[in-house]
Amino acid sequence: MHRRTFTQLAAMSPMLAAATPAEVALITHAEGAHLSAYIEGLAKTAEAGAVSLCDSTGATEAAVRKGVGDKLKGSYRSLKDLMKARRPVLALITMEAKASPPAIEEALDAGLHVMAEKPACVRAEDFAPLVAKANAKQRNLMLALSNRIDPVMQEARRLIASDAIGRIYGMELHTIADQTRLTKPEYHRSWFAQKSRGGGGHLIWLGIHWLDLAMYLSGSRITEIAGFTANAGGQPLDVEDSASVAFRFASGTLGNLTSGYYLDRGKHLLIKVWGAKGWIEINHGTDNPLEWYSNADRKTRRFTPPDGPTGYTAFVGHVVRAATGVEAPILKPDDSLHVLRTVFAAYRAAETGRTQKLPA
Numbered sequence: 001m002h003r004r005t006f007t008q009l010a011a012m013s014p015m016l017a018a019a020t021p022a023e024v025a026l027i028t029h030a031e032g033a034h035l036s037a038y039i040e041g042l043a044k045t046a047e048a049g050a051v052s053l054c055d056s057t058g059a060t061e062a063a064v065r066k067g068v069g070d071k072l073k074g075s076y077r078s079l080k081d082l083m084k085a086r087r088p089v090l091a092l093i094t095m096e097a098k099a100s101p102p103a104i105e106e107a108l109d110a111g112l113h114v115m116a117e118k119p120a121c122v123r124a125e126d127f128a129p130l131v132a133k134a135n136a137k138q139r140n141l142m143l144a145l146s147n148r149i150d151p152v153m154q155e156a157r158r159l160i161a162s163d164a165i166g167r168i169y170g171m172e173l174h175t176i177a178d179q180t181r182l183t184k185p186e187y188h189r190s191w192f193a194q195k196s197r198g199g200g201g202h203l204i205w206l207g208i209h210w211l212d213l214a215m216y217l218s219g220s221r222i223t224e225i226a227g228f229t230a231n232a233g234g235q236p237l238d239v240e241d242s243a244s245v246a247f248r249f250a251s252g253t254l255g256n257l258t259s260g261y262y263l264d265r266g267k268h269l270l271i272k273v274w275g276a277k278g279w280i281e282i283n284h285g286t287d288n289p290l291e292w293y294s295n296a297d298r299k300t301r302r303f304t305p306p307d308g309p310t311g312y313t314a315f316v317g318h319v320v321r322a323a324t325g326v327e328a329p330i331l332k333p334d335d336s337l338h339v340l341r342t343v344f345a346a347y348r349a350a351e352t353g354r355t356q357k358l359p360a
Contacts (some may be wrong), residue, residue, distance in 0.1 A: 004264045012128070021049025021323050025088035026263035027103050027114065028061040031191060032094035033117050034144070034312060039067035041316030042092070044309065048320050051291075052086040054079050078101075083110050090323040092316070093117065093238060094144075096191040096199045101126045108133050111138040112199040113323040114315075118208055124201035124340045131333040140322055141333040145212045148330045151305040156271070156280055159215050159292055166276030168218055175210045176268040177202070178299065179261045182235045193237045201239030203229065204343045207259030211247075212339045216331075221338055225346050226355040232260060245346045250360040304322035 028035055042048045051068050053061060053075040061075045076082040091107035093100060094117035101121050107114050110131065114120060123129040134141035147153055157166065162311060180314060181187055191197035215221050215269075227245030231237060242260040249255065269284035280292040289304040309317070322329040338358070345356035 002357070019309050020324060021047055022090065023050040023052060023073070023086060023088040024048050024320060025052050025054055025079070025082055025086070026064065026090045026108070027054045027093045027095065028060055029055055029057055029095055030083055031096055031098075032060065033192075035060065035094055036067070037312040038092060038094055038316060039064055042071065043068045044313050044316040045320055047317060047324065047326075050086075051090075052076065052088055054081050054082050060136070060267040064200060066326045068115070070334050079106050079110060081247065088333075090111060090140075090320060092319070098122050098191070098196065101130060104130050105133065105348075108137060108139055108141070109139070114320075115144060115319040118143040118145065118336075119199045119204045119340060119343070120336075121340065122196065124337065124344045127337055127340055131337045134333045140319070140329045141336065142251075142329055143330050143336040144209075144312070144315065145209060145331060145336070146207050146312055147213055148216055148309060148346065149314055150284075151308075152282060152284065152303065153213060153217065155290060155303045156273075156282055156292075157219075157296065157304075159280060160181070160217055160273065160275075161219065163257050163277070163281055164292065164294065165273065165278040167218065168251070168253045168272045168278065169344070170253060171214055171218065171272070171274070172272045173210045173214060174258040174268065174270045176258070176260055176262050176283055177206055177240065178263045178265050178267075179233045179235075180264055182233055182237065188236055192332055195238045198239065200343065200347060201237065201243075202241055202261055203243040203245070204347060205260045206344050207243060208258060208260065208339055210257055210269075210271070211245075212331075212335075214247075214255055215249070215335075215339070217271070217273065218249060218251065218253060218255065220249040221358070222247045222255075222342050223250045223358050223360050224248040225342060225358065226349045227346050229347065229350040232262070236256075238352075239278070243350070245349070247342075265359060276302055285335055318330055 051071045091112040161179040202348045225247040230242045231241035246256045271282040278294045293300045321327040348355045
């Protein structure tokens with residue numbers, strides 16, 4: 001890890017010490033999103049010394065055993081049975097959105113910290129009591145907003161916080177993925193394509209990352225949002241494949257996001273921030289992922305991220321360390337709730353044609 005990035009994460013930690021290997025309860029099923037990525041993350045995370053699997057169908061046991069090897073200490077059909085036999089400190093939950101809230105509640109009631117694959121609900125009202133419970137029990141509850149720990153995002157946040165571009169004037173973002181996946185019959189049958197099971201489409205699945213980053217980078221929450229959703233590709237979906245939203249932050253800054261499935265393959269990921277003293281541009285996944293310009297000397301500078309684990313592998317490591325108290329969690333339960341409320345407010349705005357207000 002790059003020295004600066006390590007320092008940034010370490011500064012959030014209540015203590016600087018190596019994490020004691022901990023046990024993680026993986027709660028999932030056959031349609032658990034990013035399951036292979038989480039298995040890889042658990043396998044590569046030294047701090048995850050043991051894994052216990054909870055899958056009511058047993059359908060994922062072979063894949064988990066193959067992926068984590070000797071780390072797998074047991075496979076159980078219920079969390080109750082798992083907790084009788086094992087002592088995990090963290091539950092990593094990746095389940096269909098509609099099925100997630102009861103699993104999260106059970107894990108919190110068992111005294112576990114929780115990281116849940118987003119959106120983890122089909123209504124923000126179902127997630128709010130879980131946040132209240134996590135706060136009351138002083139447990140971590142984090143959605144899988146893994147981009148927060150990306151070194152590029154960490155550096156952009158540091159630059160903005162250090163006043164490198166001054167007060168933020170405006171922000172533009174887009175997160176664009178492939179339309180190709182939407183043409184497949186198996187996708188049409190999946191929970192991702194059904195609003196009653198997944199809560200929504202591209203905006204709640206991928207756009208949520210960029211809405212969260214807009215708030216994380218700026219240090220200000222979205223308090224008003226308006227926008228539109230559509231089915232641009234015409235596939236037989238019950239959810240949107242295209243969304244365009246505009247928003248106002250508590251700071252008064254304005255921003256907008258285009259969120260959609262438009263490409264044949266790959267992704268286009270952009271964040272542009274304009275400030276009183278310059279600008280920052282993030283083109284994620286390119287050779288120049290971060291550039292910033294200073295009005296003072298009229299120079300453009302670049303940041304090259306360090307080599308090392310990124311994405312879900314890095315995030316799994318972070319949430320395990322956060323569960324053991326070595327690192328402060330990079331997002332609090334209320335942060336996850338607010339971004340969910342922001343997405344669902346955007347859906348209401350699209351349905352009603354009216355700007356929606358959110359608490360600061």
